[in-house]
Amino acid sequence: MSPHVPSSDSIRTVALVGGTHGDELTGVALVRAFQQHPERMQRPGLDVTALIANEAAIAACRRGVDGDLNRSFAAAELADASLHSVEQRRAKAINAQLGPKGPDTATDLILDFHSAASDMGLNCNITGEDPFLFRLAALAIHRLAAEPDPLAVRCYQFPAPTGDAPYLPTIARHGMGVEVGPVMPGSLNAAIYFPTLCLAHTLLDLVAEYAAGRWPDAPLPLDVYTEIDTIPFPRDADGRLTAMVHPERTRRVYQPLQPGDPLFLDFHGRTIPYTGAPGLYPTFVNEPSYLAKDIALCLARHSQRMV
């Protein structure tokens, strides 16, 4: 048992979730494949279930029908019987099945499978601080990097939300997102699907090893990319877009951004350079679902920690 993770923190019940966003089909295909062959997700000592989160959104091939399911799990919203949108009803049903959110939850770990159109590669997404999840991510990253056919996986950290977090994985004791790309919304990319499946199997293997007390003791180095900022699109006084993400940047996700680097290209062909702090890593670059949030790209700070 790792000295960095409390030994009392046993993990028995695991839920694999796909289709939290209905147009992110990688997780949908992966969960349906596990549902067809449940023996493939079972591991000794674990009780593993697979859940499609939002069938209505999948049928509509949209992120959500009335809203964003992954913003519908705040405790106050789950407790509010007057809320009846498609996503609010699904959140309550999922909370009844896998939760309830809080100390009495039935689920020790949720792995929630998402995809991005941006060329993000494979990511273990962790919100805030969770020593178990960082250790799990580090072990998965090191194991997959050492395979004969190695897979690169990154650890992406979202800042801890202030107050009542609305994300689906928060109904379990531990919740990790798996974010993979590039996969266009409403489509599948076989070159991403199978590495995602491989990562899912590796995470399940590692959780079973943890449950059996077989994690190594030695701390591991882990590169963490922490999202610290977002950059909006350039707009005119009427709020209309005046520029697109520069094509040189669209191709350079996770490559450090320096002042003066081309960032946007306006509709007359003029380049707008980046003027912010040096050495930050662009992520979710030109992500279609982020346009509505007026996010052209996110910026992450790289650090390394021992976990």
Ligand SMILES: [Zn+2]
């Ligand atoms: Zn998503």
